[in-house]
Structures are given as C-alpha cells and as structure tokens.
Amino acid sequence: MAFFQIDNLSKSFGGLKAVDQLDFQVQEKEIFSIIGPNGAGKSTIFNCINGLYKPEQGKILFKGNNLIGRRPDQIASAGIARTFQNLELFAHMTTLDNIMLGRHLSMKASIAAVLGLSFKRSKAAKEELQHRRKVEEIIDFLELESARDQFVSNLPYGKQKLVELGRALALEPDLLLLDEPAAGLTQEEREDMVFWIKDIRDLLGITVILIEHNMQMVQNISDRILAINFGKPITTGTPEEVLGHPEVIRAYLGEDITQV
Amino acid sequence: MRNLKTDYFEDLQLFKDGLQLFWSAVLLLLLFALPFFVKTYYLTIINLMAVNVVVALGLNLLVGNTGQISLGHAGFVAIGAYTTVLLLKAGVPFIFALTASGLVTGLFGVLLGIPSLKLEGPYLAIATLAFGLAVTTVIGRMDFLGGRMGMNVPKISLGWTGLKYDQSLYYVIIIITILAVIATRNLLKSRIGRAFQAIRDSDIAASAIGINLTKYKLYSFGISAFFAGIAGSLWALYLGFINPTLFSFILSINFLVIIVLGGLGSITGSVMGAIVLTYLNLQLEDVVEIPILGDALLRFSELFMTATGVSNVSWFLTGFILILVVLFEPLGLYGLWLRTKIYWKRWPF
Structure with missing residues (x-):
C-alpha cells in the first residue's frame, strides 16, 4: 500500500476536464513534483486532495483511507497541510498569530477555559504557552524573527510565502502540499526555499508534493516528477527521465520546436 | 522604559506593564467612587453607555472579528430583556435570570447563525434584518409578554448592599461590563478568537488549517448574541419598563x-x-x-x-x-x- 495514492481521479468544470482519470502514487518521505503548462490542472489536483473541490470520480487514498467526501478541516486533521498559489494568509493578523493558527488543531481549550487566559496558572494559558514555544521553533527554523509581530500584509512577498509555509508546518503534517513555493521569489529567496524544502523532508520527515514552474528548482529538489497536460498524465519518473521526455518538451515549448 | 520581553506569558497577561496597571486601577477607583459624587441622572447615562459597551463587544466579535454581519442585534437585546423580566416575575434570583438571558439569547444566536453558513454579505444582512424585525413583531402580539403595551420590570433585591437602589444597580452594571471586557479580551487572545479572525481574513485557508467553519461561525453568532442578551437583561433592569418599540x-x-x-x-x-x-x-x-x-x-x-x-x-x-x-x-x-x-x-x- 502506497503512502499516498490517487486512483482514476476526474474533475471537470462544465465541459472542461481539468483532471481526467489521473493516477499516481507518492512514497513516504519523498519529494514529488507535479509539472505542466498553465491550465494543465495542477492546482485542481491539490484542491481535490485538500477537499475544496469534490471530484466526480476516483479515490484519494492517504495511509489507506479514502479522503473523498471529507471536509477540508477533516483532511487537515488527517495530517495533510498545504500552501496556496496566490497566498491565502490571514492578512490582518501578525506573523505570530498566523503560525499560531497552524496549531489550532492541536490546541483543545474550550470557550469556558479560554476565559481564564490572563491567569498564568490557568490551563488555557499553559496550553497557549506550550504551543507558543512550538511556534517559536518554526519562526526560528524559517528565520522569521524580525517579522514576528508585524502584520503579514506589511511583509515583503518572499516573507509572506515563508509565513504561509510556517503556518503549514505548524500543523506538523505527514504530507505537505506546496503550490508554487518559489513563484515570485528572487533568485536568492528561491535558493533558500530549496534548502528549506529539503530540510523539511530530511529533518522533519515530512512527505512533500509540490507544484512548480521553475524547472531548475524541480530538477534540483525532486525525487520523482509527474508531468501532466490537459488533466492527463504525460509521464512519471526521475527528473532526468521526465524533463528529457519529448512529450514534456512539446507540452512546454509547443509543437514545432524542431523547426524553429 | 523596558521594551524587551523575557517570558511568552507577557503577551497574555492582562496589563502590559506597571503603567497600564496603574491607570487601569485609577479608572476603576474613579468608576467605583462615582456614585458618591454625581447625581443619579449621570449614573443612568453611564449605565446606558455600559449596556451599549456590552452589546458592542458582542457585535464587534461577530462583525469586526469574524467578518459576518448582523442588522438584527436589537432583536437579541429584546430577547435578553424579556427573558430577564419573565424570570424575575417568576421569582428567579437576578444572577440566574441574567445567566439564563445570556444563554437563551445565545441559543437564538446559534439558530440565526445557521443561515449564515450558506449566506454571505448582503443576503446575510437581509436575513438578520428580518430576524430583528420579526422578534419585536412577535413580542408585540404576545399577551403574556405585555404585547405592544409593554411590561414593568420588577426591582431586584439589592438592599443588602446598604446603598440606594440606583447606586447598587450602577455597581451591578459596571461590574458585569468590566467582566465582559475581560472575557472578550481573553477570548480574542485565545485559539477561538484567532479562529474567528482567520475566518474573516480567508475562510479557505481557515478550513485548510483545520478550522471547522460551521462550528466557529455558530460559536461567533452564539457568543455575540450571549453578550446582547446580557446587555438586554441589564437594560431592562435600569429602564424599569420595556416594550417592543424600544428594540x-x-x-x-x-x-x-x-x-x-x-x-x-x-x-x-x-x-x-x-x-x-x-x-x-x-x-x-x-x-x-x-x-x-x-x-x-x-x-x-x-x-x-x-x-x-x-x-x-x-x-x-x-x-x-x-x-x-x-x-x-x-x-x-x-x-x-x-x-x-x-x-x-x-x-x-
């Protein structure tokens, strides 16, 4: 049984088949990339995994359990965290609060309990502080100290991406879905991002599926790659196999590349 | 001036530093000394302000923090006020009547929150508007609630304080208002308050990190209505008379x-x-x-x-x-x- 497996998944919008009978498997502690031209259906796959979309058919198996029909918050509690292509941050909150929100599922204080928050000995305060320490570890890991008390809407784009990554990490997921983690980053920020994603897998033992357009990064980071176009798989394999595949080159660069 | 924090708890404690503690204590003393210096008329103004503070705390939780809307909060205040009057008339002690008013109104809040799961923006505004209007219309038609003529509010027994009724009532209202402020503050600093704000800023991301949108939107409506119910209860008490047109x-x-x-x-x-x-x-x-x-x-x-x-x-x-x-x-x-x-x-x- 694969760690994570998609079976015969289809999702269409009206007449457009965004994902068409897709199959793939991801092994535990793998960095698995999905590539494809714009509109190939990559983000739709994430939205199906994450429960935002309801696919028409197929199965999404995570550690053997089918995720289809579950709400996004249930999927989060099953151990899957994600980031979004066009940042979905809590813009009017600080970096600290954004990442603290990633701890929401592991915190249990009830409405009655949180009323005692301002007393140091209350259960709610103890829980809050315990999770605060965890969040500070993540802030430390992603070097976000200077952004801690700033509203995320005031942060530069690169930092905002890190806050979103930090929030996902705060869930302590088993599977992390990264939707274009390097889009819009500078060369230097991108190199840091590669370094962090590798650390996330190597040090934290989290399996990563990522969607990315930067081929250099994909090649550098991935154990395996899935290339899709029009919602259908072109090929799966190691970076060398996939990026050298003629169909993949054609999908990215167009039909008549040889004649130019 | 000390700017560096040495303990994470400093972000949770009620008073940021000694200076804030000092001014809060001064304000508190002033509020408590007031009845001995000013005329009853001014006390009633402060009472009205305090009641409005309690409603505003609840409404702000819903609108400002959770990003929902309510054009029917007067309806919740009415439910709180009428619940208190009914219970006081039945001989229930005030502290229980107050709590019950909050809880009953909170329940109505949850009920009104159910359409909010499907409705957004202007549609939710209309639904809550209709709720507010319906409450007063229904109350106006019920004879045991006094209909359009309204009802007298029984006085509660505050003789044990040894003060005049107006003065004691002022203390009751001020104490409850202060408790409401502290409760709101702690709620907003907690995981629950953060979840509310997450829903306001991005419901997609909120659900992706594990926040059950249904549950927390209903919490927000319920708590907001609870505050309105408490405020209604206090308002009835100091007005001494209520009728549907007030709400x-x-x-x-x-x-x-x-x-x-x-x-x-x-x-x-x-x-x-x-x-x-x-x-x-x-x-x-x-x-x-x-x-x-x-x-x-x-x-x-x-x-x-x-x-x-x-x-x-x-x-x-x-x-x-x-x-x-x-x-x-x-x-x-x-x-x-x-x-x-x-x-x-x-x-x-």
Missing part, C-alpha cells in the same frame, strides 16, 4: 454605528464607540436649544426631511460620522487613538 431597527443600526465609529475588531474601539455615540445621541436630543444652529437645523429638517422637526437629526449626524470614518479613519476612534499614541511616542521626530 427597533434603528437600535440595531445604532449598534453597528457604535462599532464602526469605535473601530472594527477592537475592544478599545467598542468601548470608545459606545461611550461617544451614547453621549452624542443624548446631546442631540436637545439640539434645538442651541442658539443659532438649532434653529437652522430645525428649518433644514422641516424643508428636506420631515415635518416633525429635528427628531431625526441624530440619525443624520450618525450617518455623517459614518461617512467621515470610512473616508478618513477606517479603524475609527481606535485608529485615532493609535495614531496619537504613536505620535507622542516618537515626538519630537
């Missing part, structure tokens, strides 16, 4: 104006908005007596608005204030307060 649509709008003027999503804002707007509304009742302005307003009102004179001048002015706030200071009075604070901190730079 009109205009009252719901007034609550919204309070939080927008004070500052959406801010506790300080709720408190400042309630105090300022309550004061303004009271002053505007006598606007005709102002020498030249009053006369001009009267003529303006008769020409363009209504034949009945200046009864609507306060609405006119609150509308004007709202436009100013939205144009120049979206964070309301709280925003002004923040700016002033920053200005003095940085002075002379």
Whole structure:
C-alpha cells in the first residue's frame, strides 16, 4: 500500500476536464513534483486532495483511507497541510498569530477555559504557552524573527510565502502540499526555499508534493516528477527521465520546436 | 522604559506593564467612587453607555472579528430583556435570570447563525434584518409578554448592599461590563478568537488549517448574541419598563454605528464607540436649544426631511460620522487613538 495514492481521479468544470482519470502514487518521505503548462490542472489536483473541490470520480487514498467526501478541516486533521498559489494568509493578523493558527488543531481549550487566559496558572494559558514555544521553533527554523509581530500584509512577498509555509508546518503534517513555493521569489529567496524544502523532508520527515514552474528548482529538489497536460498524465519518473521526455518538451515549448 | 520581553506569558497577561496597571486601577477607583459624587441622572447615562459597551463587544466579535454581519442585534437585546423580566416575575434570583438571558439569547444566536453558513454579505444582512424585525413583531402580539403595551420590570433585591437602589444597580452594571471586557479580551487572545479572525481574513485557508467553519461561525453568532442578551437583561433592569418599540431597527443600526465609529475588531474601539455615540445621541436630543444652529437645523429638517422637526437629526449626524470614518479613519476612534499614541511616542521626530 502506497503512502499516498490517487486512483482514476476526474474533475471537470462544465465541459472542461481539468483532471481526467489521473493516477499516481507518492512514497513516504519523498519529494514529488507535479509539472505542466498553465491550465494543465495542477492546482485542481491539490484542491481535490485538500477537499475544496469534490471530484466526480476516483479515490484519494492517504495511509489507506479514502479522503473523498471529507471536509477540508477533516483532511487537515488527517495530517495533510498545504500552501496556496496566490497566498491565502490571514492578512490582518501578525506573523505570530498566523503560525499560531497552524496549531489550532492541536490546541483543545474550550470557550469556558479560554476565559481564564490572563491567569498564568490557568490551563488555557499553559496550553497557549506550550504551543507558543512550538511556534517559536518554526519562526526560528524559517528565520522569521524580525517579522514576528508585524502584520503579514506589511511583509515583503518572499516573507509572506515563508509565513504561509510556517503556518503549514505548524500543523506538523505527514504530507505537505506546496503550490508554487518559489513563484515570485528572487533568485536568492528561491535558493533558500530549496534548502528549506529539503530540510523539511530530511529533518522533519515530512512527505512533500509540490507544484512548480521553475524547472531548475524541480530538477534540483525532486525525487520523482509527474508531468501532466490537459488533466492527463504525460509521464512519471526521475527528473532526468521526465524533463528529457519529448512529450514534456512539446507540452512546454509547443509543437514545432524542431523547426524553429 | 523596558521594551524587551523575557517570558511568552507577557503577551497574555492582562496589563502590559506597571503603567497600564496603574491607570487601569485609577479608572476603576474613579468608576467605583462615582456614585458618591454625581447625581443619579449621570449614573443612568453611564449605565446606558455600559449596556451599549456590552452589546458592542458582542457585535464587534461577530462583525469586526469574524467578518459576518448582523442588522438584527436589537432583536437579541429584546430577547435578553424579556427573558430577564419573565424570570424575575417568576421569582428567579437576578444572577440566574441574567445567566439564563445570556444563554437563551445565545441559543437564538446559534439558530440565526445557521443561515449564515450558506449566506454571505448582503443576503446575510437581509436575513438578520428580518430576524430583528420579526422578534419585536412577535413580542408585540404576545399577551403574556405585555404585547405592544409593554411590561414593568420588577426591582431586584439589592438592599443588602446598604446603598440606594440606583447606586447598587450602577455597581451591578459596571461590574458585569468590566467582566465582559475581560472575557472578550481573553477570548480574542485565545485559539477561538484567532479562529474567528482567520475566518474573516480567508475562510479557505481557515478550513485548510483545520478550522471547522460551521462550528466557529455558530460559536461567533452564539457568543455575540450571549453578550446582547446580557446587555438586554441589564437594560431592562435600569429602564424599569420595556416594550417592543424600544428594540427597533434603528437600535440595531445604532449598534453597528457604535462599532464602526469605535473601530472594527477592537475592544478599545467598542468601548470608545459606545461611550461617544451614547453621549452624542443624548446631546442631540436637545439640539434645538442651541442658539443659532438649532434653529437652522430645525428649518433644514422641516424643508428636506420631515415635518416633525429635528427628531431625526441624530440619525443624520450618525450617518455623517459614518461617512467621515470610512473616508478618513477606517479603524475609527481606535485608529485615532493609535495614531496619537504613536505620535507622542516618537515626538519630537
């Protein structure tokens, strides 16, 4: 049984088949990339995994359990965290609060309990502080100290991406879905991002599926790659196999590349 | 001045530093000494302000923090007020009547919250508006609630305090208001308050990190209504008489104006908005007596608005204030307060 497996998944919008009978498997502690031209259906796959979309058919198996029909918050509690292509941050909150929100599922204080928050000995305060320490570890890991008390809407784009990554990490997921983690980053920020994603897998033992357009990064980071176009798989394999595949080159660069 | 924190708990404690503790203590002392210095009339004004603070805290939680809307909060205040009167008449002690009013109203809040799961923006506004209107209409038709004629509110037994009734009532209201402020503050600092704000800023991301949207939207409606119910209970108590027309649509709008003027999503804002707007509304009742302005307003009102004179001048002015706030200071009075604070901190730079 694969760690994570998609079976015969289809999702269409009206007449457009965004994902068409897709199959793939991801092994535990793998960095698995999905590539494809714009509109190939990559983000739709994430939205199906994450429960935002309801696919028409197929199965999404995570550690053997089918995720289809579950709400996004249930999927989060099953151990899957994600980031979004066009940042979905809590813009009017600080970096600290954004990442603290990633701890929401592991915190249990009830409405009655949180009323005692301002007393140091209350259960709610103890829980809050315990999770605060965890969040500070993540802030430390992603070097976000200077952004801690700033509203995320005031942060530069690169930092905002890190806050979103930090929030996902705060869930302590088993599977992390990264939707274009390097889009819009500078060369230097991108190199840091590669370094962090590798650390996330190597040090934290989290399996990563990522969607990315930067081929250099994909090649550098991935154990395996899935290339899709029009919602259908072109090929799966190691970076060398996939990026050298003629169909993949054609999908990215167009039909008549040889004649130019 | 010490700026560095040495313990994470410093972000949770009630008072940031000794200075804040000192001024809070001064304010508290002042509030508690007040009944011995001022006339009963002023106490009733403070009572009204305090009741509005409690409603504003709850409404701000829903509108400012969770990003939902309610045009029917007067309905919740009515439910709280009537529950208290019924229970007091049945001989239930006030403390239980108060709690029950909060809980019953909270339950109604959850019920009204159910459509909010499907409705957004203007549609939710209409649904809550209809709720507010329906409550007073239904109450007006029920004889055991006094119908349109209203009911007298039994006095509660506060003789044991050894003070005059008005004074004791003032203390009851002030203490409950202070508790409400502290409760809101702790709630907002907690995982639950953060979840509310997450839903406001991005419901997609909120669900992706594991927040059950249904549950937390209902929590927000329930808690917001709970506060309105408590406020209704207190209001009934100091008015001594209630009828359905008190809880009109205009009252719901007034609550919204309070939080927008004070500052959406801010506790300080709720408190400042309630105090300022309550004061303004009271002053505007006598606007005709102002020498030249009053006369001009009267003529303006008769020409363009209504034949009945200046009864609507306060609405006119609150509308004007709202436009100013939205144009120049979206964070309301709280925003002004923040700016002033920053200005003095940085002075002379």
